[in-house]
Amino acid sequence: MCGIVGYVGPRVAQDFLLEGLQRLEYRGYDSAGIVTIDGDLEFDIHREVGRIKKLAQLVNERPSSSGIGIGHTRWATHGAPSIRNAHPHIGGEGELVLAHNGVIENYDELKNRLLKRGYTFHSETDTEVIANLIAECLKNRRSKAADEDRDDPQLALDALKEALSQLRGTYGLVVLFKDWPETIFAARLGSPLVIGIGDGENFVASDASPLVGYTDRIVYLSDNQVAVVNANGIEVSHRDLGLIQHDVKELQMDLTSVDLAGYDHYMLKEIFEQPAALRNTLRGRLNDDDATAVLGGLNLTPNQMRRIKRVIFTACGTSWHSALVGEYMMEEIAQIPTEVEYASELRYRNPPMCENTLVFAITQSGETADTLAALREMKRKGHRTLAICNVVGSSIAQEAEGGIYLHAGPEIGVASTKAYTSQCVALAMLALHFGRLRHLGYADGRAIIEQIRAVPDAVEQALKTNDRVAEIAAKYKDCQNFLYLGRHFNFPTALEGALKLKEISYIHAEGYPAAEMKHGPIALVDKKTPSVFVMPKGFIYDKVMSNLEEIKARGGPVIAVAAEGDRRIEKVADDVIFIPPVQEFLQPIVSIIPLQLLAYHIAVLRGCDVDKPRNLAKSVTVE
Ligand code: G6P
Numbered sequence: 001m002c003g004i005v006g007y008v009g010p011r012v013a014q015d016f017l018l019e020g021l022q023r024l025e026y027r028g029y030d031s032a033g034i035v036t037i038d039g040d041l042e043f044d045i046h047r048e049v050g051r052i053k054k055l056a057q058l059v060n061e062r063p064s065s066s067g068i069g070i071g072h073t074r075w076a077t078h079g080a081p082s083i084r085n086a087h088p089h090i091g092g093e094g095e096l097v098l099a100h101n102g103v104i105e106n107y108d109e110l111k112n113r114l115l116k117r118g119y120t121f122h123s124e125t126d127t128e129v130i131a132n133l134i135a136e137c138l139k140n141r142r143s144k145a146a147d148e149d150r151d152d153p154q155l156a157l158d159a160l161k162e163a164l165s166q167l168r169g170t171y172g173l174v175v176l177f178k179d180w181p182e183t184i185f186a187a188r189l190g191s192p193l194v195i196g197i198g199d200g201e202n203f204v205a206s207d208a209s210p211l212v213g214y215t216d217r218i219v220y221l222s223d224n225q226v227a228v229v230n231a232n233g234i235e236v237s238h239r240d241l242g243l244i245q246h247d248v249k250e251l252q253m254d255l256t257s258v259d260l261a262g263y264d265h266y267m268l269k270e271i272f273e274q275p276a277a278l279r280n281t282l283r284g285r286l287n288d289d290d291a292t293a294v295l296g297g298l299n300l301t302p303n304q305m306r307r308i309k310r311v312i313f314t315a316c317g318t319s320w321h322s323a324l325v326g327e328y329m330m331e332e333i334a335q336i337p338t339e340v341e342y343a344s345e346l347r348y349r350n351p352p353m354c355e356n357t358l359v360f361a362i363t364q365s366g367e368t369a370d371t372l373a374a375l376r377e378m379k380r381k382g383h384r385t386l387a388i389c390n391v392v393g394s395s396i397a398q399e400a401e402g403g404i405y406l407h408a409g410p411e412i413g414v415a416s417t418k419a420y421t422s423q424c425v426a427l428a429m430l431a432l433h434f435g436r437l438r439h440l441g442y443a444d445g446r447a448i449i450e451q452i453r454a455v456p457d458a459v460e461q462a463l464k465t466n467d468r469v470a471e472i473a474a475k476y477k478d479c480q481n482f483l484y485l486g487r488h489f490n491f492p493t494a495l496e497g498a499l500k501l502k503e504i505s506y507i508h509a510e511g512y513p514a515a516e517m518k519h520g521p522i523a524l525v526d527k528k529t530p531s532v533f534v535m536p537k538g539f540i541y542d543k544v545m546s547n548l549e550e551i552k553a554r555g556g557p558v559i560a561v562a563a564e565g566d567r568r569i570e571k572v573a574d575d576v577i578f579i580p581p582v583q584e585f586l587q588p589i590v591s592i593i594p595l596q597l598l599a600y601h602i603a604v605l606r607g608c609d610v611d612k613p614r615n616l617a618k619s620v621t622v623e
Contacts, residue, residue: 002101003027003073005210006174006184009201009231013069014059020210021052021071023258026412028617029073030081035088035097036069037181043097047086070174072099075617079124089128092135096177100127101206102170102191103622134163153180157228160185161239174204184229188221191621192367192395195219195227195234197248202229208251209258209410216251220393257409265610267413271596272463277408277418278456281425291445292436293429298386299402305437308358311338314346314374315362318416323362324492325588326427332585334434343374359385364411364419365619366394388426390419413611414618415503417596424589428452451583461580462593469594472559472575473601476530482507483521485514486534487544493534493588497595504613505603514547525556534591537563538584548572561591
């Protein structure tokens with residue numbers, strides 16, 4: 001969703017801000033803006049609806065060499081996408097400008113109070129309320145300050161903190177004050193902010209991607225922290241307490257992870273990065289000697305793990321689908337009762353307490369608002385909460401009591417691909433780990449390790465279907481409805497395949513357990529509604545074949561994803577995509593590959609903006 005960048009130092013701030021905003025485009029946005037402070041100490045604001053390219057054209061008409069500025073991409077919540085609602089927003093009579101991510105829940109009440117005190121509003125946003133509130137706090141403090149303290153930056157910091165303490169909701173924000181033109185003030189509560197430490201320059205951003213290539217030293221702000229950022233240093237303090245010692249971490253991203261590397265789209269690049277991403281998730285975690293997976297980040301002793309009676313996976317979107325795969329794995333391999341919950345539902349439910357329940361939030365970004373809220377609610381109920389997460393230092397990674405990092409590298413395409421398969425393989429390791437602490441013998445553990453180890457190569461093979469999938473995409477691209485059907489381990493694959501197609505091509509697609517389609521969706525079957533059957537060889541194969549025949553008997557075209565060497569399927573399906581065989585519990589990781597490619601090619605052929613699908617955001621930081 002919304003993105004933030006900030007720069008202070010010797011460079012031309014506008015250049016960094018525009019490039020940084022471009023790198024944040026993947027988060028989803030509908031308008032953008034930047035502000036710098038010019039030589040006469042005036043704010044130079046540019047705002048535009050639509051793409052960053054348009055904003056850059058506007059900026060080029062009136063370039064500035066200023067070395068300080070902030071920028072923002074907005075995904076509309078309060079008020080439609082428009083220039084006047086775009087950030088940055090001015091506070092008071094131009095004393096400050098501000099850009100904000102998050103949602104302020106009590107903005108109406110604050111706005112009414114400020115209106116009565118004579119403040120005017122030019123937008124419908126909750127952000128402008130924060131800007132005016134800070135201006136009000138600054139005015140009050142200034143009127144009470146001794147003459148010699150009126151220009152002290154401490155005054156601005158105190159005014160900012162006073163305003164923040166009146167806000168209810170979430171914010172990651174950056175502020176520039178006219179009277180302190182060499183400083184960026186930054187604050188976070190529930191919406192991420194990082195600071196990049198340079199030599200004689202410093203950077204601020206809502207995630208690390210804009211900083212790559214500029215610095216690899218990074219400070220992750222935590223909730224309720226406020227930072228004062230100058231070219232030569234930063235100071236971090238708690239909103240209600242004093243100064244805080246901040247940790248500088250090393251940023252593990254390079255430029256190849258944030259550029260297209262010759263691919264047409266990030267989504268395609270990330271689909272093809274999957275063998276490497278899977279190897280990174282597995283690296284150092286398969287232990288042959290003990291025939292188990294090494295997952296030290298869980299922060300649980302073997303005895304604590306043996307006492308676990310129930311596991312809950314909670315997630316949203318694609319991560320919810322990997323949670324379903326995880327449920328099947330946990331039951332089959334670890335034999336632990338496992339439930340999967342939509343985070344947006346779990347956060348408001350009150351499931352009966354059950355002792356020794358372990359809750360995992362599964363999330364690529366670590367910032368999804370509902371997943372974070374569900375995690376907090378479960379923590380409140382006394383459950384141990386862990387995370388399976390890709391983004392190091394993200395909110396959920398910080399709040400969970402432990403977990404598994406995916407190490408899949410930055411995922412920029414809005415439609416999740418490599419994070420999904422990495423989540424699935426992490427869940428396979430989790431199931432193995434728990435299984436080995438309970439009933440699973442050494443030989444079984446070793447066999448599972450070998451099967452897991454074979455997965456990246458199988459995915460590499462599956463990617464070779466790309467040309468074949470492109471042909472199939474051309475044949476079916478004009479269909480308006482698709483059914484995706486699979487059973488057992490490949491039921492989640494059907495859901496995820498359907499989600500991929502609808503997300504990026506805007507074609508209606510439904511995923512169903514193959515047998516369940518008789519209870520409704522079969523009514524949709526006609527010559528123009530293809531059914532995509534996910535049916536690699538396994539114990540359920542014959543049953544799925546019967547479901548396929550039922551569709552064929554009603555004249556529906558069938559595309560099948562099947563195992564290499566399956567001659568039977570060729571006779572019944574209209575089109576077949578062959579994938580290499582792997583153990584059944586690992587099939588979802590391989591069978592999803594052609595479905596990701598199918599969605600991608602259909603979307604490209606239909607002229608859709610694959611990496612920035614309409615209305616969607618990469619990480620949904622509002623409820
Ligand atoms: C958004 C994205 C999806 C993603 C979901 C959950 O809806 O568009 O691709 O699966 O959020 O995101 P998370 O970062 O928590 O996995």
